[in-house]
Amino acid sequence: MATTKADAGPKPGVVAALVDAQRRGEVTATALVERSIAAARATQTLNAWTHLAADKALARAADIDRRRSRGEKLGPLAGVPVGVKDQIVTRGIPTTAGSRILEGWVPPYDATVIRRLEAADAIVLGKLNQDELAMGSSSESSAVGPVRNPWDPARVPGGSSGGSAAAVAAGVCPVSLGTDTGGSIRQPASFCGLVGLKPTYGRVSRHGAVAFASSLDQIGPLGRTVADVAAVFEVIAGHDPQDATSLTAPVPAMDDLGEAVAGLRVGVPGEYFASGLDPFVRAAVDGAIALLGANGAEVVPVELPHTRYAVATYYLVATAEASSNLSRLDGVRYGHRTVSSVKDIGELYARSRAEGFGPEVKRRILLGTFALSHGYYDAYYKKAQQVRTLIRRDFEQAFERCDVIVGPTSPVTAFGLGERLGDPLQMYLMDIYTIPSSLAGNTSVSVPCGFDPEGMPIGLQIIGPPLGEGRILRVAGQLERLLPADERKPRVYAEGC
């Protein structure tokens, strides 16, 4: 019976298993890192990594093993190899955000999340490929080529955190960090059969995340289980004085992931089941909702009436902020500078940027520059901010009637490489379900809820109110248990960690 299953607690996490195995002396951190490196090399066809920091990772692993042998107390992620999206700044490890404009840049500082991971004794394995500067939904716009989906290498892994999803799904490392501006963690998690959490805006420090859209960007974890994602979230979340938009609220311990869903009100927005939704995705999502209902959750219809304005709003706010944030990538102090001879500083900027940015980034810089231009600001950027307030209000009102909102993460499953590159607008519209909660600043998680007939994973999105990470992860943890066990493995898979 389903309830007995729920009582058994959440699916055991890979991270906890690796930490315990080291504690029991069954394996060393060095061995784990070696396994991960071997797995990364064995799955090279995925093009998931922009830089594998093998030597650094091995040195850290040796240090952790040494400290363990001396009987020192180690952090909660001791010896766990973690992949980091290239969008996140790592001291001494090249950081390019998948763009030629940052080629050769080796940062002199660490992002706050990296400091926190390392304080917890996790090991940064390397940097993960992505859409250029986090702009895209397929990880095809990277300067070093597209990432492939481990479930079917002819398909995209989703984006922009495609490498973060592919590496974890392919068994290279148990968890990774991605960034999510309009769905860039959740959608690849959905496409690759993973759990991916976008924390509440301000919950995780943005200090050291290469800025795409400052009012939307959040760093979050991807993993194979809810427990793994929760374990990383606990470590990276919490106030950071180096980020003025960081929230001061304490981060509760994620130790009740097995709690039953009985009595929980699950809101289902009609707007998320409109035309364009793949019927197999719909069936899997409906099934998951029914399962929650059968296990005591109260399923209630809710309305999010401004959903249809979300994509347009997002592409004004995000591009406007991006056009500003990317101004600093000018070829003067770091990154790509044109080698052709230029007549003045203006031409130096123009050439360096023309050579450094790919077409999708240029498209968004132009859109954003236009939206902020004199005479257009009120009609575009300001209006978009007003609509954003309405979208936020939609959620506030919906959360008066329910505890979480559920729906599909993406209207489709992973599509073929190159299949949608010709039509940017269609690509943008694919983020229809993930964008609204980004605009509202609340938290959401994508959790696997089945496969389509072609064997491609389907994700269910669970949206919570601001600071509701504990609540949505609890629901995700329950669903993980309630769904029928499926031991399928991706086609490209290596026994890493």
Next chain:
Amino acid sequence: MARADWEAVIGLEIHVQLATATKLFSAAPVSFGDEPNENIDPVTLGLPGALPVVNARAVELAVRLGLAMGCEIDRASRFARKHYFYPDLPKGYQISQFEEPICRGGVVVCDVDGVEKRFRLTRIHLEEDAGKNVHEGGRSLVDLNRAGTALCEVVGEPELRSPADAVAYMKELHQIVVALGVCDGNMEQGNFRCDANVSVRRRGETRLGTRTEIKNVNSFRFVGRALEYEIDRQIALVESGGAVVQETRGWDDEKGVTRSQRGKEDAQDYRYFPDPDLMELTLDEAFVERVRSELPELPRARRDRFVRDFGLTPYDADVLTQSAARAAYFEAVATATGDGKTAANWVINEVLGALNKAGLDVESSPVSAAALADLLGLLGKGTLSSKMAKDCFLAMYQDGVAPAAWVAKNGGQITDTGAIEAVVREVLDKNPEQVQELLSGKDKVLGFFVGQIMKATRGKANPQQVNEILAREVESRR
């Protein structure tokens, strides 16, 4: 047409560098004269991922300045990004305030040629400074030490009508920011500098003429000269049938001319928008009230108080309120002696006079306020004559002698009537002819007798008593 037929309309934007130890949005130190690119960090460099966090001290200094200028302090203000590409601007945008500045309104009250004038402010806002481009040997280099330094931009209404107005306004503001401790006031280092907007129109005309902006003027004299030049240039241009072009101009002090730097056609669209990295800047009532309660007395209020309470002339009061140290020194002496006018004379003529010769000010005075008060006490009691007091002061200033010790060594003034009478009679007895001349109306001889008497007392006889007794004794011999 003469210059008198024209009127200038001037508005100043003054950049006041705030006296903070670190930058407006990062912990990088603020320091002048270091090797290039020493005072930088990821935020100053505009590295990817670096985020600004506002410096609370800078906010406090901006509020202090706003309160002192009588501005409305906005309890919620916002930072905005101002975009343009330039190598000394690492992020490609400057973080400033645009639609929602921290202070609105306010006024600068100053004297122009002895007439008190009030010039209104539009606003005061916080912003970060840019770095510096250095061109040498065919290369261009960038020094970001100054980048990110906290500034307050004080924007005045275009109410100034002459270069004299502008200079007085700028001087007054300078004195205020230094008195407040908001800025060190160092103009050579560019810590207090101004952009001047100026246009001309025929008297009686109410519409504004086309303005030019003279950028980055960092001395009072330059502002005066640059405006004089620019006003003449614009008048001559219009009178000869030309038209003023809206543009940015720079002042070349060596040549004494302004030069076009950037025309309106190069005017940028700064694409201002609220900086999403920074939350709304909110100030609570208790904070604003605390800053208000800690405001020091401003130079002008102090000047008025010195005139009112100590009976000083406006000129003397002005001299004594040029710095907080001068005012404190004077006030200590005046309060101790109870005689403000004498204290003012001595502080200005003797103390500042002596210090000035050495290029020093009151902070370096070897004579403390207490010692000067002792000296003036002896003068007031008649123990010392003015002449003796000046000699005593010299000994105090040069050798650190205490007034009491000086009197013990040199003796005090002779004020004993009997003793003075004895000397007077003796001198009169010795010079009967001169007595007769005096009695016959030759007043000049009086000086001769005073000289003789002072000589006989080695200058120590009280001059006033000498005059009185001498007059009486001469009369008695008629």
